[in-house]
Amino acid sequence: MLKDITIGQYIPGNSAIHQLDPRTKIITLVLYMVGLFLVNNVTGYAVVTGFTLAVILLSGISLKIILKGLKPLLFIIVLTLGLHLFMTSGEIIWQWGFLKITSQGLRQGIFMALRLIFLVTITSLLTLTTTPIALTDGIEKVLKALFIPAAHELAMMMTIALRFIPTLIEETEKIMKAQMARGADFDTGGLLARAKSLIPLLVPLFLSSFRRADELAMAMEARCYRGGENRTRLKQLLMGTRDYFAFGITGLFLAITIVTRYMV
Amino acid sequence: MVKEMIVIENLVHKYRTPQSGEFAALKGVSLQIAKGEFVVVIGHNGSGKSTLAKHLNALLLPHSGRVLVNGIDTREKERMWEIRQQVGMVFQNPDNQLIATTVEEDVAFGPENLGIPPVEIRRRVDEAMNSVGMSQYKTKAPHLLSGGQKQRVAIAGIVAMRPQVLVLDEPTAMLDPVGRAEVMETVFRLNREEGLTVVHITHFMEEAAHAHRVIVMEEGQIVMEGSPREIFAQVDRLKELRLDVPAMTELSATLRKEGVKISPDILTVEEMVVALCP
Numbered sequence: 001m002l003k004d005i006t007i008g009q010y011i012p013g014n015s016a017i018h019q020l021d022p023r024t025k026i027i028t029l030v031l032y033m034v035g036l037f038l039v040n041n042v043t044g045y046a047v048v049t050g051f052t053l054a055v056i057l058l059s060g061i062s063l064k065i066i067l068k069g070l071k072p073l074l075f076i077i078v079l080t081l082g083l084h085l086f087m088t089s090g091e092i093i094w095q096w097g098f099l100k101i102t103s104q105g106l107r108q109g110i111f112m113a114l115r116l117i118f119l120v121t122i123t124s125l126l127t128l129t130t131t132p133i134a135l136t137d138g139i140e141k142v143l144k145a146l147f148i149p150a151a152h153e154l155a156m157m158m159t160i161a162l163r164f165i166p167t168l169i170e171e172t173e174k175i176m177k178a179q180m181a182r183g184a185d186f187d188t189g190g191l192l193a194r195a196k197s198l199i200p201l202l203v204p205l206f207l208s209s210f211r212r213a214d215e216l217a218m219a220m221e222a223r224c225y226r227g228g229e230n231r232t233r234l235k236q237l238l239m240g241t242r243d244y245f246a247f248g249i250t251g252l253f254l255a256i257t258i259v260t261r262y263m264v
Numbered sequence: 265m266v267k268e269m270i271v272i273e274n275l276v277h278k279y280r281t282p283q284s285g286e287f288a289a290l291k292g293v294s295l296q297i298a299k300g301e302f303v304v305v306i307g308h309n310g311s312g313k314s315t316l317a318k319h320l321n322a323l324l325l326p327h328s329g330r331v332l333v334n335g336i337d338t339r340e341k342e343r344m345w346e347i348r349q350q351v352g353m354v355f356q357n358p359d360n361q362l363i364a365t366t367v368e369e370d371v372a373f374g375p376e377n378l379g380i381p382p383v384e385i386r387r388r389v390d391e392a393m394n395s396v397g398m399s400q401y402k403t404k405a406p407h408l409l410s411g412g413q414k415q416r417v418a419i420a421g422i423v424a425m426r427p428q429v430l431v432l433d434e435p436t437a438m439l440d441p442v443g444r445a446e447v448m449e450t451v452f453r454l455n456r457e458e459g460l461t462v463v464h465i466t467h468f469m470e471e472a473a474h475a476h477r478v479i480v481m482e483e484g485q486i487v488m489e490g491s492p493r494e495i496f497a498q499v500d501r502l503k504e505l506r507l508d509v510p511a512m513t514e515l516s517a518t519l520r521k522e523g524v525k526i527s528p529d530i531l532t533v534e535e536m537v538v539a540l541c542p
């Protein structure tokens with residue numbers, strides 16, 4: 001059950017998106033988000049939708065995988081849609097008792113839901129097409145360029161987190177099974193009972209995580225780890241024509257979204 | 265060139281705990297290990313084996329006495345990283361010493377820390393993975409490997425740093441018999457073919473049978489020292505120290521008690537076969 005979590009999942013491939021430098025992907029992702037938050041009319045959303053679909057197509061990642069990634073967010077998306085649908089005042093187009101839908105609400109709701117969906121889609125596309133190492137390397141470089149202190153430490157933390165998520169999930173399942181064998185019950189009862197039933201799971205998990213952290217720190221020191229200074233990397237990041245092209249296209253996209261907002 | 269790779273003189277180490285104050289885990293240990301030697305350290309839980317191991321690469325420093333690695337005193341702060349590059353260490357839990365999300369990135373971790381140029385790292389990583397027989401797993405995630413494979417990756421990570429000494433602190437304790445055999449074969453080969461000095465801590469007596477020298481520790485001191493044959497012939501003394509002997513040695517001791525004329529220093533199944541059916 002826990003194995004279904006797909007944080008930081010990478011799907012190997014050779015698409016143009018896969019081959020982009022991680023720094024390019026991170027920066028263009030930010031530019032894309034700016035564009036996404038700028039658009040406020042049908043033309044604008046049409047442009048964003050077209051661009052997003054084109055990027056997905058280019059990445060060679062199947063729509064099914066992307067939809068699967070959206071599933072956990074279904075509740076939030078529906079909630080956003082609902083809130084806007086029923087809470088926006090304006091011209092009433094449908095009414096049932098105290099519930100009423102306005103045309104402004106319908107528009108706003110659909111826009112907001114789309115915004116959320118695109119945001120999640122494009123972000124998961126980043127992790128789906130980038131190896132965790134490339135991603136953390138890219139983040140480290142981008143943060144460093146922004147003069148953010150402890151960029152290396154943050155990236156190292158991410159690497160270690162990504163490395164240990166599967167290990168900890170495995171361990172959680174092992175402890176759960178062990179506690180279930182002793183009669184623990186994680187699936188029934190009210191909220192409070194369920195929260196309580198998690199204690200015998202979390203306590204051993206925390207204890208073992210601290211021990212792991214301790215041992216890992218020792219192993220890292222034994223392998224001469226002393227922070228990011230003077231550290232070299234096996235794989236170096238290299239920008240190429242493809243990356244400049246990506247920047248160009250994204251810049252164009254951003255320009256068009258600005259035009260749709262202020263001039264259409 | 266120093267012939268003695270490691271020299272330990274009268275080493276004392278004390279742990280300070282809030283509950284019980286000071287506790288001497290090593291009480292005056294002296295030991296010399298030659299270049300290319302394969303030394304196995306055995307001893308009951310808590311006898312100070314891990315503490316001793318951590319002194320070999322300056323993870324711990326002596327309270328008194330001293331430790332020399334290739335002539336360098338481990339207390340020389342400026343040369344600590346040099347010492348750690350020369351003395352690689354593999355720990356017990358394979359999960360808690362792999363850092364990166366792929367095998368080759370993990371093997372590269374040590375060389376990266378040493379600031380070696382990328383092209384050279386690539387070469388060392390490929391060589392190291394080859395020498396532990398893990399080349400085909402390059403891009404695998406560590407958590408998908410078996411215990412024995414994880415330990416071999418950990419060893420490759422050390423080998424890629426080009427050390428002189430490999431210290432292994434119970435690397436086989438959490439492995440199944442297949443994984444254990446994999447790891448031991450790798451370690452023995454590195455010792456034989458690459459001339460790596462090995463200090464191997466274990467509680468599996470079979471693993472000591474092929475060592476050049478066996479050291480037995482008890483309560484922070486070295487209580488026995490000698491070739492595997494010399495050590496395991498003293499079955500009663502080992503039992504006193506709550507240690508096992510290799511199964512075949514135990515069998516030969518039992519046979520001798522029953523009146524079978526057989527040598528007391530049999531270590532392996534092969535030797536037993538030869539002794540029984542000459």
Ligand SMILES: Nc1ncnc2c1ncn2[C@@H]1O[C@H](COP(=O)(O)OP(=O)(O)O)[C@@H](O)[C@H]1O
Pocket residue numbers: 279280281287289307308309310311312313314315316
């Ligand atoms: N960090 C520590 N703090 C306090 N006591 C410790 C610490 N590590 C080990 N010890 C104690 O030192 C003794 C030797 O431990 P250790 O070297 O781990 O033995 P071994 O590896 O042979 O089992 C044990 O009695 C242990 O309890």
Ligand SMILES: [Mg+2]
Pocket residue numbers: 313314315433434
């Ligand atoms: Mg130990």
